[in-house]
Amino acid sequence: MNGEWLVALLLVIGVLFTLLGSLALILLPDFHSRLHGPSKASTLGLLALLLASALHFGANGQGSWHELLIVLMLFIAAPIGSAVLAQAALRRNVPSVADVRHIAKDAGEPGNSD
Amino acid sequence: MLMHVMPWAFAGLLLAMLLNFWRLLRGPDAVDRALALDALYLNAIALVVLAGIRLNDKSYFEAGLLIALMGFVATVALARFLSHGRVLR
Numbered sequence: 001m002n003g004e005w006l007v008a009l010l011l012v013i014g015v016l017f018t019l020l021g022s023l024a025l026i027l028l029p030d031f032h033s034r035l036h037g038p039s040k041a042s043t044l045g046l047l048a049l050l051l052a053s054a055l056h057f058g059a060n061g062q063g064s065w066h067e068l069l070i071v072l073m074l075f076i077a078a079p080i081g082s083a084v085l086a087q088a089a090l091r092r093n094v095p096s097v098a099d100v101r102h103i104a105k106d107a108g109e110p111g112n113s114d
Numbered sequence: 115m116l117m118h119v120m121p122w123a124f125a126g127l128l129l130a131m132l133l134n135f136w137r138l139l140r141g142p143d144a145v146d147r148a149l150a151l152d153a154l155y156l157n158a159i160a161l162v163v164l165a166g167i168r169l170n171d172k173s174y175f176e177a178g179l180l181i182a183l184m185g186f187v188a189t190v191a192l193a194r195f196l197s198h199g200r201v202l203r
Contacts, residue, residue, distance in 0.1 A: 011119055015130075042156045066176070074182055092197065094142075
């Protein structure tokens with residue numbers, strides 16, 4: 001019965017971090033800032049949720065490696081997805097609060113560096 | 115305890131997905147909409163995992179894994195299309 005508290009706590013932490021990521025997506029001023037929300041906060045929240053589910057099913061005696069598989073997949077996918085989105089934003093010259101022109105120059109002309 | 119937390123967790127995830135939908139509708143540029151779709155697939159995995167805990171059913175993880183794979187491929191393809199004008203050479 002004690003494990004249930006831990007599962008509930010991890011659920012609350014996971015949902016709060018996911019909500020924080022979506023709030024960042026709404027409230028931050030430009031695309032390069034907004035990219036931080038889903039790529040870090042939401043991924044961390046999802047990690048807590050998957051941990052809660054692994055604990056829940058492990059306590060019921062039907063634990064498995066499926067949750068770890070999703071975590072592994074996400075932790076490979078999230079940085080790559082954010083990087084290609086940032087590259088797309090740099091090439092499209094989206095408006096930014098910070099000065100990103102020198103980074104955009106490094107990203108190269110379209111069609112050169114793929 | 116778990117059953118007391120569960121409705122609030124579902125409500126929080128629903129709120130997060132509504133915020134993402136707002137960015138999907140409002141986003142000034144196409145990359146903002148691609149980012150909103152990226153966040154939406156992450157939240158969909160969270161929702162599926164939460165439903166799996168609530169219904170005590172392990173078969174929801176396969177659905178979550180499939181959403182993770184497809185969402186990753188979709189994000190990369192969308193970003194490549196937006197930056198290069200094509201997905202593959």
